[in-house]
Amino acid sequence: MPVRSPSGAAAEPPDKSLPVPISAYVVDCAVYVDGIRLPGRWSHDQAIAEVRRREQGFVWIGLHEPAAEQIQGIADTYGLHELAVEDAVVAHQRPKLDRYDSMLFTVLKTVHYVAHESPTRANEIVETGEIMAFSARISS
Template sequence: MLVNAALYRDGHRIQTVETLAAIRDGCTEPDTFAWIGLFEPDEAEFNEVRDIFGLHELAVRDALARHHRPTLERYDDTWLLVVKTATYVDPQEVVDIGEIRVFFGETFVVAVRYGEASPMAAARAELESRPDLLRLGAGAAIYTLLDTVIENYIPVLDGLDNDIDEVEAQVFSDDRDFPTQRIYQLNREVLGFQRGVSPLRGPIDDIVSGKIDWIPTEVAKRLVDLRGNLARIIEQIEEDAKLLHTVLEANLTQVNIQQNDDMRKISAWVAMAAIPAAIGGIYGMNFTYIPFANHDYGFVVVLGIMALSMLYLWSRFKRSGWV
């Protein structure tokens, strides 16, 4: 589905188009580039894009396949950049991962979005508000898109950090409801987020190193700063993964301690219950002579022995912290 399409020249949006076919003639003008946004297009729409911009057949086939990792690939004069987007859904404590596949050349940018977590509209608005950057051409669009995607990683990281702090506090609280399942879920989300973010270093390094010769020097310099921001985010994600592993180990230790404590208490009560059970069992036997069996106060004496024995054991267990 076509979401947005426009032609840009000399730092300004000169034309908004409603169909892909209308883009064809505009791209041939000097210092002009087209930026097209698509949402989960079908094969027919992709074929139309291929025909307009002369995309390589293999690039189109690869783009129709789902679940790419972040990468930068070249197909003749066309480049394919794959970027993972992310949004943190706090009520469910999950990271919603989307994907943007960007076909681009010196005169066009075709951004194809999969999933709901997409910053493309914000990236376009940001670039259109900065004519000095927009006049740098298609390379500026690529930079702005990457910048917006990476900026959107920060709220995701903040949400994960907040939930990790919560489970860490819960593990060491007096609450017996250990958050083992929550820790596993957070760990899964952090690892999924890490798989989507970490490989993005490679494509940015390739652009900064001059792999695409028509990218302006000013754009490459901005990408150097962007690479630093991404490195800090990746480092924080790695720290979160390590912290969650530590929290999980601490949680399992706390569970074992609690189970041992429960077993001590159960053993203590079983030991105290064994005394009256043993004495009662003996006096229930049909022996001819049992001490106090025929005594006037025998029953009271036996009950007293039971009670005193249990009280003695209870006091010892209490001092030892078993009850």
């Protein structure tokens, strides 16, 4: 169904090339110190600044299907290796563990059983997923 403007004329389609902020892809960003999550809402820049200020702790950033352009800001802030970042935005990677200097990048596969009274196809029995994670020691 075409989009119409208030005058009734066909409206221009939305510009899909508009930049989307990284915050649209961030599910969660948190700072942990001594195994305890600090209260508050953090941007990825604020989180690493807090860990560096305290000289201890770690940052957890959960992203949901970020595009290369959106993850680049985080990659720049945290010094993530460009090949690992490239792999992080490409779905359907094989499970692996890659090491880049002081950083690890891992791809894990998940499987979840889905209960059915009488499944008709094999893909109704399990759901699969993919987790990609970076782990790095960042010096001040």
